[in-house]
Amino acid sequence: MAITSDNELWAAVPAGVATLLRPAIGDLADQMISEIQQRVPEYARPSDEIYIKVLRLAVDEALQRFLSRIERPHEPWDPEVFRAIGRGEAAEGRNLEPFQTAMRLGARVAWHRLTEQAERLTLDPRTLYDLGEAIFVFLDQLADAATDGFNEARANAAGEMERRRHRLLDLLLSQPPASPEAIGDLAKAAGWRPPRTVAGVALEERGGYRAPSLAPDVLVGLERRHPCLIVPDPMGPGQAQMLDTGLRGWRAAIGPAVPLFDAATSLRWAREALELVKRGVLSEGKGVLRCSDHMATLVVFKDEELVRALSEVRLAPLAHLRASQQDRLAETLLAWLRHGRGAGEVAARLHVHPQTVRYRLRQLEELYGDQLADPDIRFELEIVLRARQALSR
Incomplete structure (x- = not known):
């Protein structure tokens, strides 16, 4: 008879099998951990006792959850432990490939050990087959839970980093300027290396929203009342082309390059230039208008x-x-x-x-x-x- 659902899969394994397997899970966990540490470099941390304890906790939890599902196939299970593992992998700065490799190795060890002990445990071929299928279905469920936790952590981290960068943009544009210490601390927390010079960019949609495509170190403030950017090292190689290409669909003016703590001044000049473009005083070209090309006109129209x-x-x-x-x-x-x-x-x-x-x-x-x-x-x-x-x- 074909198994058509997850519950039917677990129910197909006799509940008594869990009683037979339980005495051996301690030894099995040791074998799984040893194999994982030998084969997956990211998990080979003999000097990190805390990390080894976390790895053992994960393996023990997986084995206990597996046996519980055999005993109570219709009872919902909470995958939070494996979501936490996924969040931990994200916090470690790794992708999920090492974890997935570790899970596959652990499942392989469990399956080999099971087949070796099948005769002693009096497991018939049908039960052994169902157990094998259950192992690899459970493996997929663990991987899905870890992926959910990993993606959640990455999204939260990205959201927090974005919030810090928005706050950094606010500090750089505040009047009076924020202290160098406050800006330096927030820049470090936001993963943003303070450059020697910056330029403010004033933006206005031309019609039909198109998200800018910019370098990662550009601070973006599209949600502000007057959308703007802060561009590090604006005179650096490739910066002009990056702005002209990334801001297609926007009317934009870039202020002169200034020291970091004068970002608000550069942006003010850019906004004044953008107003002159809208009035027709300055000609609007295909790319970003550069204040440095129109300084005389900006001076003339200052008052x-x-x-x-x-x-x-x-x-x-x-x-x-x-x-x-x-x-x-x-x-x-x-x-x-x-x-x-x-x-x-x-x-x-x-x-x-x-x-x-x-x-x-x-x-x-x-x-x-x-x-x-x-x-x-x-x-x-x-x-x-x-x-x-x-x-x-």
């Missing part, structure tokens, strides 16, 4: 009211002109300030005829007079004209 007031003063000579005239002369004056005072070079930059540039420059000389000879005024003119050009985009 727009002040720049606006300066513009009213420095662009006053153009105020009476038509808007189209203002645009042409402002464009020519900025090119002249930025690229030199030769009409030919300015014409090449603006893609117009040199004679057109000379005409415009004469107009500007008439409008500004001696002001264009003053280096301070030229500097202020370049500031306001850069701001005007950026806003015109």
